[in-house]
Amino acid sequence: MRFKKTEGRMLEADMTPMIDMTFQLIAFFMVLINFTASETHERVQLPQSTLAKPPDEPFEFPITLQLTDTGLFVIGGNEVASIQGLRPYLLNEATVLQQRQKQISDATVIIRAHKGAQTGMVQDLIKVCQENGFEKFALRAKEDVGN
Amino acid sequence: MKIRRSTSSGQDTIELQMTPMIDIVFQLLVFFIMTFKIVSLEGDFNIQMPLASQDEGLPDENDLLPPMRLTLTANDSGQLAGISLNDRNFANFRELHDYIASRVGDAGPSGSEDAEVELDCDYHLRYEHTIEAVTAVSGYVDRETDEIVRLVEKIRFSPPQENAEASD
Structure with missing residues (x-):
């Protein structure tokens, strides 16, 4: 029996x-991946507001401070239990700004507080x-899309 | 790409090994799908608040709009109990917003720049109500143009209540 030559004619x-499509x-x-999400804290649910639109241009020197509903402060990924414990971090930020020849008043403190947090703590x-x-x-708020 | 066997050379065909590439590509795809999170948009309310100086709090008599003092009181559970602006009570933020809109609108086009609201909130008031109040006084979204119309741009907080009591 003769076989046909099949080399190079594999079914592919x-x-x-x-x-x-995969690429x-x-x-x-x-x-679409958003690495800024690393600034967020899963325990902080922001209050909603219809006026909360993303800013046109980012802040020059943003410092993000977060406040959970249980009164825990988060700065730069560090959790701080008491408000006095924030001072060293803020001093550190101020020193960094001074080393960059900038005024402390140029920096913007972004406050991301949980909607159930106490206003007094903010x-x-x-x-x-x-x-x-x-x-x-x-004061950071989540955009209210329901309206 | 498959290179067809040349009739003259007689060499074997060179085939790209697709399997490892597809493996990696699918792994990348799975990684990006798993890390994909729809993030809702966030915005800010800007507040300019330098440390209180000695001469602060004295209203300028030439001001068309004297500073408005918005007081928010809370019940024991932190829910909103009362809204009042310069001793005038409001049932909800809608009323407050309409009042602010008429008052700032009366002051002319520069009203939004001159107007100032000081927020005086109970210590344990839930923060979301504070943001609601800030939203009510700072502006609204025009339904036709979908742009934000600013009302009061200067918003600040009065000193925190418990601390004020402690320092007395």
Whole structure:
């Protein structure tokens, strides 16, 4: 019995469209991946506001301070139980600013407080920052899309 | 790409090994899908609050709009119990917003720049109500143009209540 020469005529699926689509999917997810989410804290649920629109331009020197509903402060990934414990971190930020030849008042303190947090604690937070020379504050809220 | 066997040379075909590449590509795809999180947009309310100086709190008599003092009181559980602006009570933030809009609107186009609101909140008031109040006084979204119309741009907090009592 004679066999036909089969070398080089293997049955192959055409991979090109699948790889095209897969690369497009990868590109899509790569573009949309948001590393700024690392600034957020899973325990902080922001209050909603219809006026909370993303800023046109980012702050020059943002310092993010977070406050959970249980009254825990988070700065730069460190959890601080008491408000007085924030002072060393704020002093550190102020020193960094001075080394960059900038005024402390140029920095913006972004406050991300849980919606159930006590307003008084937010005010205490602002007060501690003021005592360290910070003047600009931004109260962060989540965009209310339901309206 | 598959290179067809040349008839003259007689060499074997060179085939790209697709399997490892597809493995990696799928792993990348799975990584990005798993880390993908729809983040809701966030915005800020800017507050300019330098440390209180000695001459602060004295209203300028030339001001068209004297500083408005918004007082928010809370019940024991931290829920909103009362809203009052310069001793005038409001049932909800909608009323407050309409009042602020009429008052700032009367002051002319520069009203939004001159107007100032000082927030005086109970210590244990839930923060979301404070943000609601800030939203009510700072502006609204125009339904036709979908742009934000600013009302009061200067917002600040009065000193925290418990600390004020402790320092007396």
